Amino acid sequence: MMDNTTFEERKTIAGPMHATLRHDSAHKHVAGSADYIDDLPEPAGTLHGALGMTDRAHAEIISMDFSAVEAAHGVVCVLTAKDMPHSNDISPSHLDDEPVLADGLVQFHGQPAFAVIAETRDIARRAARLAKITYRDLPHLTDITDALENGAALVTKPLTLQRGEPEAEIELAPRRLKGRMRIGGQEHFYLESHIAFAIPGEDDEVTVWSSTQHPSEIQHMVGHVLGVPSNAVTVNVRRMGGGFGGKETQGNQFAVLAAVAAKKLNRAVKFRPDRDEDMTATGKRHDFLVDYDVGFDKEGRIHAVKANYAARCGYSSDLSGPVTDRALFHADSSYFYPHVKLTSQPLKTHTVSNTAYRGFGGPQGMLGSERIIEEIAYSLGKDPLEIRKLNFYGETGSGRDVTPYHQMVEDNIIHGIVAELEASSEYQARRAAIIDFNKTSRVIRKGIALTPVKFGISFTMTAFNQAGALVHVYQDGSIHLNHGGTEMGQGLYIKVAQVLADSFQVDIDRVKITATTTGKVPNTSATAASSGTDLNGMATYDAARQIKERLIAFAAERWQTAPENVSFVANHVKIGDELVPFPDFVKQAYFARVQLSAAGFYKTPKIHWDRNTGRGMPFYYFAYGASVSEVSIDTLTGEYMVDRVDILHDVGKSLNPAIDIGQIEGGFVQGMGWLTTEELWWDAKGRLRTHAPSTYKIPLASDRPKIFNVKLAEWAENAEKSIGRSKAVGEPPFLLPVSVFEALSMAVASVADYRECPRLDAPATPERVLMAVERLRAAPAGTV
């Protein structure tokens, strides 16, 4: 119920910007009453679909026999590529390389070649296994090293970033090191698997509920495959049970199949893959193979860097272009490279097409850079932190402030962040104590590392940096909020509601947050690139501004006063000395025929990017952070524990500290999983064998750091005019756990007296840790 206290009783609103508020659905989450798509009541006659999956990594399909499938009791129909009314392609890159259903050619083990529609989900799933498919096998490349060495094709155009004279300067540098690092991929493991639910409408219309971060793309793909215009397709999503990038493009196939079946059969159709099917048929984080070559001096100052980032992209382009681009954009981490050449190599492999995942290539780019720092440090016998500080971007105007893509770093706060964290975590004393401990401990060794984060904020595709919002104020003073962003748990809805409550100066419970739908706000961008709040918060602010301007004009006229005498104060509008409760004021405005609804819009200023020249300002600003991790390893088994983590992170002026801390803690643990226990494993047939939580191990409560100190840099404020001077928080914290990885590396290095870089590959499973220990113990100095 809305609170009707007077202004004298309470002069502030509940839920302004910068306040700590609970997630808007928290109560429903814990009560089990928050509805996900599978929880919605089904119309009578709802049918269920299941994917028919192939079992070859690369093969021609000779024949498909569905007689047993169609004979199964309860099966309504089988769909193949030929049943796609207009097009069988759902390539988000528009390279026409991603079929809805495999049409004659299988390009990864498990690729769907048909779909079964049946009376129940169980019937559909069972029947899907009854098809008889014959194949002619073709050679497959699934491993990234094999792909690189066998000259695999590229799925999309590579990128080069270059500045200065890297070739010459690397030769001139006093010291030089080359190496290779293998970085594993990652399954998103959103707890809610993909799901789509389509209800056919009149004429060419269809409505789809999809667990998607990108309703507009679902709309485009459904329209494209059905051969109907976008105005015939409405896509809705109230919430997802997690996304992490895995629902940016990967929901397309399920939504399209549900819509095609719904239109064909004129019945509601739901597609909900089982966890194993979801993990097999949808893309993941890209694996990378980084080959680096660095020239530096005896202090550890970098002179020049050359690096190639090869990525396992899978069979199609999907988002691999922008993902590999972003890897290069972060291949400098927080460091100034006086001369640099970075190249990407988006390799085609016969695996599921890899896709967006929190950080979007940035974490892999940065991990390669931090390996370079480690190499330099171990070769010089120094603490990697010392090398880091020596190579940080300098202050603006220092001459050490330009990135490999020629954007100036103008908001650099990494020195302050690292200095504060180094002191507050007692890094130096703890490092000394750990080195002492390792001298006498035979089996257990410890390591500690401090790593920085600098993450560029904006879609590198400049056009995506726009957003819309729709705000209605009703006659009773209640407010309806809608925008193009989607809620996947990150707290976008509550943050944007805070923006709106703050704009009108009304309690937040006056604002109704409504499900994202293409019918209210069109042409939206994916909720991705950490941009949700920046873009949709600003669009909502703009909508409120328009309504407020009309209300102010109305008040000035009605009360015969200057507009500057009208202001919005806690749950009231103040006109001169008079305080009018907000609902009463709104009612009067309605009767005066004031438009109480507005569509807001925002586009990010300043940014531009020319991919052909590798120059521009792709990022509006950078978000910063740093972490210190301390670990223990068992040198007999490679097992390890994360003993303590300290984080200091920059979210600008936080819109909601509780939500932001949640993003940091959660991003950290998710990133730690990527670098430690989460391993994707394909067998010789090219079949992914880690396709369920029984075989793919994301962190548990007992894996989180035993001591976990997380702080926001409270002094930080966005230098740019972002909403409330806040900063994006979705992805940057994912890069913080690089310190866990490097602490493991230090613990391993202790067995060879820190004289060799252990060259750990990711993920650092217990096996990789033990094998690195063995390698260092076996090798004389200088040969690893």
Place this chain on the structure above:
Amino acid sequence: MTQDAGSIRFILNETEVALSDIAPTATLLDYLRLDRRLTGTKEGCAEGDCGACTVLVGRLVDGELIYESVNACIRFTGSLNATHVVTVEHLAAKDGTLHPVQQAMVDHHGSQCGFCTPGFVMSLYGLWLSNDAPSPADIEKALQGNLCRCTGYEPIVKAAEAVARARPSVVFDPILKVRASITARLQQLKTTDTISLTSGEDRLIVPGTLSALADILAEHPTATIVAGSTDVGLWVTKQFRRINPVVFINGLDELQTIRETADGLTIGAGVSYSMAFAKIAAAYPVFGNLIDRIGGEQVRNMGTIGGNVANGSPIGDSPPPLIALEATVTLRSKDGARTLPLEAFYIEYGKQDRRPGEFVESVFVPRMPETERLAVYKISKRRDEDISALCGAFRIAVAGDGKVTSARIAFGGMAGTPKRAANVEAALIGKDWNEATVISAQNAFDADYQPLTDWRATAAYRQLAAKNLLMRFYLETGGESVQLRRFEGVA
């Protein structure tokens, strides 16, 4: 022929349910979501690994009503007779007031996307009911079977600590207030009559007594015996295997006993890990530590040592320590019982010495002389709720002169069955128990095992880690602390 008789009767939240037409493979999760539209309970993985489907199941143990968290996704509806199923919808008061466990999750920002949250709430509720003052280790243990991808767990653990700290003296609780009446009702629902139901071509049978079970298996020698369904559940949800007919033995009190004598422990085949934990941990603390790392709490509440032994998996965790402890297994059929050493039960991969009509009745674990040392080491990619890459049990007796007089070493994950390291044992017996002996015995692993490479580990790692575990064991017998411990006293 077994005739149709009875129905599966249980209490769902506050409603009594009697089902007489259910498939033996129908799961509780589908029943809740599809038949009852109780959609708070979620499906995350359908294999008992993520906990999104966690509900509590109350049952009578020696007449006392206890509630345990279980995975509804792999719990068969046919196994629910005489239980009280409690779902997340039942926790809040009728006026919407949240239960303290739920409120703590809200107050500490314990949910983000919210999809795993009902499962966490139910796991925390199970802990809240059974433990007034959980330690950090207790909280993590209670949450081992629940995955969250958003929060990093910190706020969830904080919520658990807070709700334990501030236990309101008067609280609305949907279970505590009706404890007596539920107990009485479940007593009435418990039956020694056999329940037998057909659904289409499928049949499920719930024997009321041990002798009925023997008769049923004599009549249906190929029946699938299901105790905890933590393995068989996946045969259904993932492999669509036909397992007809199904005999549910989890309600048989005669298999639920754990008997302690001067000679050792006799563990009934229906005893869950959770129920066996206290007595095993008291007798063999290192075995107790291992049990804490088998599955999650829900799996330990469902899964049985009898089932773990009977299914013959080469990566089951209880066989290595049981073999090291010279455990025997007793098999029963209509024709009587026989007992054999557990290691003899495993013939080869996928094949055990269980004859048609036989079932595992109990496992006997003889008491180990106090002069001997036992260690059990599990190595997995993730520490908790993971399947072993390898699991080794070491038992040794060293005489006063420092010589090894006996050694029993058994491993899982190293061969097609749980298997003893006979060559390593031989390389130790009669030698001085010192580092040189251990280093020399490490080589004998190559003669004992030729492990496989798979997604859990390479063959090279398995072999190396197995050898190194012998060194760990040696160092530990010398009093050296060489294992990582997250909490003092807990391995």
